[in-house]
Amino acid sequence: MEQKGIERVYRDVEFLTSLRPFRNYLNTDSLNKASHYIYESFKQYSDCVSFQEFEAYGNTYRNVLCSINTEKEERIIIGAHYDVAGDTPGADDNASCIAGLLEILRLLYDKKTRHRIDFAAYVLEEPPFFGTEKMGSFIHAKSLYENSVKIKVMISLEMIGFFSDKKNSQQFPLPFMRLFYPDTGNFIGVVGNTFQRKITVRIRDLMRKGSDIPVYSLNAPSIIPGVDFSDHRNFWRFGYNAVMITDTAFYRNPNYHRRTDTIATLDFDRMYSVIKSVAYAVLNL
Template sequence: MESKNPIERLKEDVNFLTSVRPFRNYMNISSLNKSAEYIYSRMKDYADSVYFQEFQVEGKVYKNVISTINPYHSKRIIIGAHYDVAGDTPGADDNASGVVGLLEILRMLSKNRPPCRVDFAAYSLEEPPFFGTRQMGSFVHAYTLFREKADITVMISLEMIGYFSDEPNSQHFPLPFFRLFYPDRGNFIGVVGKLGQGRITKRIRNLMRKGSSIPVYSINAPTVLPGVDFSDHRNFWHFGYDAVMITDTAFYRNPYYHSRGDTTATLNFEKMYQVIKGVAYAVYHL
């Protein structure tokens, strides 16, 4: 039976994903399928519909897992997170944290439904060697929505939402002047958008602040700045949709990025839960 304590539920899901062996990278199809089946089973408890979106890359079949609540509304919000990992790493923060956030937001919004359709997408093939190519699971999904002429308010990518630090100078930045505007302690969550999409980025930031106790900062920056387009939201930008990334800033903070040290023990589940609450609140009120 599913735990009623949300923190324990988050830990249970992260522990499952990080324990899958061989590691859930693009070479290990059986591990990706095991992860996808787990995500599907969790989604099925709360969504109105769930399905696998299968696609082929280099002769192998990969799967996105996509679920929906309020399917009869025309306007929709997409929330996505990738479940594959980079190389032989456990991928607790990158990106089991985003996946369990996706599942918990689905649970919350299934009980307190927003006045729009919400699609929840768990993506494969976000990591290298397919990052930045049309073989990314999120590119496949975004292209399908574009062809369907889906009416999308915004896509929200959950990309590493579980690593926090209160230590001075634990937060790093791509350029020194960022220190004038953002904390030097890695104890906040970021809402990242590209230039020209400041309205939606700030709207989500402000709503997340209202809906949770986590400090929330936002930035709109050119995509040439390293990290700004380093997740699945990039593919929705490609097709002209508004999209943002919710992130703990990855390698600008987490010393275990893309390493064997990215384990469950490094995550702060209490703060992660506040991020999740903030995103759910934002989606409900957008």
């Protein structure tokens, strides 16, 4: 069964990385093909699927939203962005996580979770929109806040497919962090802000139970480069608990924002372990 899951995830990454022109903000046709693919994939497992459209630079862009167990009031949001930076295939960044998002839905759609689970595929995470109020995740987080939606935690999936067993393959923003984390890039990280250590550690511990992938956590302020480099940042802005699940991006992956970020560089066995561990955490939060 797990091999079939790995094959599904591979096909999802393969589709997204094969789109041409590349799925950046300039190429709305490719973004629409990606969003349609995600929408149709969501529809296979939920009747509660929609587009959230908004305008930027004179174009219409859209998040893709899906929910299960909608009778529950408090929500867990799982999000990942489907756009890429520039002319890059974006296998790890961030097709790996859209594939992960779809597979988590497949693993959980028929489970009775304690919370409503919302799955969000975001557009415009990458430059030139990163850090602005035109990020798809800002649009989503703001709408939830304005509607007083109760959220237990938002989980942002940001690059989950690149691993290395080579010594010193893992880099860090601050040298002293080598004292607390492995120097081999074969683990996954759970990153939260300084004030949300409890939920960060809880998710880390559940992920450790959910699969055999090594999982480490970090709580740090946003002044540390990379801590807020994804869609969770916009949920922090509205006071929600939010964490990022990541292979640490440019601190490990030399293909970050390059044309070499291809499907051939991903470790699908380990990636699937991450997906299973997140699904287990969501089921047991």
